[in-house]
Amino acid sequence: MDVRTLCLGLLTRSEASGYEIKKAFQSGLSHFYDASFGSIYPALSRLTEEGLVTCKEEPQDKRPDKKVYRITPAGRLAFIDALGRPPGHDRIRSDFLATILFADLLSPRQIAGLIDGRLTETRSLLAELREQAKEETRAAGDRFVIAYGIAVLEAEVTFLEERRHVIEGAALLGRAPGSAAAD
Amino acid sequence: MDVRTLCLGLLTRSEASGYEIKKAFQSGLSHFYDASFGSIYPALSRLTEEGLVTCKEEPQDKRPDKKVYRITPAGRLAFIDALGRPPGHDRIRSDFLATILFADLLSPRQIAGLIDGRLTETRSLLAELREQAKEETRAAGDRFVIAYGIAVLEAEVTFLEERRHVIEGAALLGRAPGSAAAD
DNA sequence: CGCATTCTATATTGGCTCGATATATGACGA
DNA sequence: TCGTCATATATCGAGCCAATATAGAATGCG
Known part of the structure; x- marks a missing residue:
């Protein structure tokens, strides 16, 4: 498409x-x-x-x-x-996740900032979609897609809130005091 | 990035x-x-x-x-x-959602097939990610990103299972017997 | 009032990216 | 033997984005 x-x-x-x-x-x-x-x-x-x-x-x-x-x-x-025709696969390009992938190269402060920013952005988008969900003039397809988006974004927020400590902590472990970077 | x-x-x-x-x-x-x-x-x-x-x-x-x-x-x-550097916005391109957006132009049978296919695909990807989550050799970033993917995909499956009837039913309403297509 | 920004509206360009394809060989199973 | 899959690099056309250009109106702000 x-x-x-x-x-x-x-x-x-x-x-x-x-x-x-x-x-x-x-x-x-x-x-x-x-x-x-x-x-x-x-x-x-x-x-x-x-x-x-x-x-x-x-x-x-x-x-x-x-x-x-x-x-x-x-x-x-x-x-x-x-x-x-059968739809092609979703194509997703997430700079955020690509950055998180290399969390061990970042400071805990950087990771926290990254996640804070992501949460703010996601909550803002969520609020926008919830406004759109109220519009009754929308076609049925629109409303379904909006609800789908809300469900996914809510899961993202929940995941980040509950699990952020895992990745924020991991950054510390990879940098034990005195340890030199590999290579 | x-x-x-x-x-x-x-x-x-x-x-x-x-x-x-x-x-x-x-x-x-x-x-x-x-x-x-x-x-x-x-x-x-x-x-x-x-x-x-x-x-x-x-x-x-x-x-x-x-x-x-x-x-x-x-x-x-x-x-x-x-x-x-601050990451750019996610860019998503979903043929599936783009198709669902126009559900009122499809038959209920087509919509059901579309959703069945999506569920199969998503569950398969979910199984793959769960396998990857078991690999303990992965870097911390990898594991976080995999867990993130699992959380999102689970939300998608749940949403489709619980709400598919909404969009499958809507296709019927848009095509009341004897009603002519607009235009 | 002056100045910047934003909105309406179309269009182009450079550069990035995908999907398909080409080339070459080994291995494996039918 | 034949097809298919895996290894391995590379290119090309087409699609697409971000930025930029043009141009007048409206809006906001001090």
């Missing part, structure tokens, strides 16, 4: 400009999928070429033209076809 | 060839970070150019030469410096 397909999916719900699609990614999808202008605009151009969406230019007063994209029947079919 | 930096990190633990680094990514890191040959080999070349690792070619009988990389003191410093 590339950005192109996902744009098509968002357009099954309502017409939108590239800018609005980017906003849709940021509010509510960004916790499990994101996309940048650098992929959205070319995607919309290609979808237009392929006849899966149409583009209506709305000249605005004192603003750049707004290009409003609308899905075509062919586009709707193509998207439903894409949904039917 | 790019692949280049992560390769450097793995080399702080032991010397390795590109192939072995790829294996390290696949066993134990792949659930939160992955890398392909297409990024590992160029990364190692660049690290060598920059003097952060050295490369020793081991000509093998009847095999391609094995290029064994070893980190330099400068490389170790550069990596520890990189660890000190």
Whole structure:
């Protein structure tokens, strides 16, 4: 599922400009999928070429033209076809976990700071998702995905709160007084 | 934290060839970070150019030469410096959730199949991580990250088991008998 | 009032990364 | 013998992100 397909999916719900699609990614999808202008605009151009969406230019007063994209029947079919294919594996890239992996090279203070920052960030995202969960205008899929995100983030917070002492302590053990670093 | 930096990190633990680094990514890191040959080999070349690792070619009988990389003191410093910088946000790309988002375009049967597949996959990954958790040779960081992964995956399984009926039922409501699709 | 920031809106570029593919050989089982 | 898997390196096209450019309006702040 590339950005192109996902744009098509968002357009099954309502017409939108590239800018609005980017906003849709940021509010509510960004916790499990994101996309940048650098992929959205070319995607919309290609979808237009392929006849899966149409583009209506709305000249605005004192603003750049707004290009409003609308899905075509062919586009709707193509998207439903894409949904039917088995989804690929999740791809996760977590700088936080990659850093924690090398906790033995960090000071306990650094590790504590890292985890504090992560907890703050995660709780903030959690609060945001809980707000979104209240919005009753959301589609059923949206609400399920939001609830999924909340469940996962809650597990992360609980894990960090309960287990952080394990990794914070480990950093001390790896640096017994007087011991030289390997190599 | 790019692949280049992560390769450097793995080399702080032991010397390795590109192939072995790829294996390290696949066993134990792949659930939160992955890398392909297409990024590992160029990364190692660049690290060598920059003097952060050295490369020793081991000509093998009847095999391609094995290029064994070893980190330099400068490389170790550069990596520890990189660890000190605040980590970027997690980037997640989940085809599964992207598909679920549009559950109202799928049949209940499709949704059930999707969730069954996801549960099977997640339980399998969970079993793998639980095996890895038993390995006592792992570094403290490894064990923490594995435990983190287990906590998250358990939450996902629980959520899907308890809430799948919500989304499976929603697909029916969106398709009341005789109702025409919007548009 | 002036200045900076933010928002709307589109677009491009460099560089990173993935997935597929190519090459070469050994081992193992059917 | 034939296919497949493992070892081992490497490249290429395509996809994608972060940064940047452009440009006017609105908003905030002192």
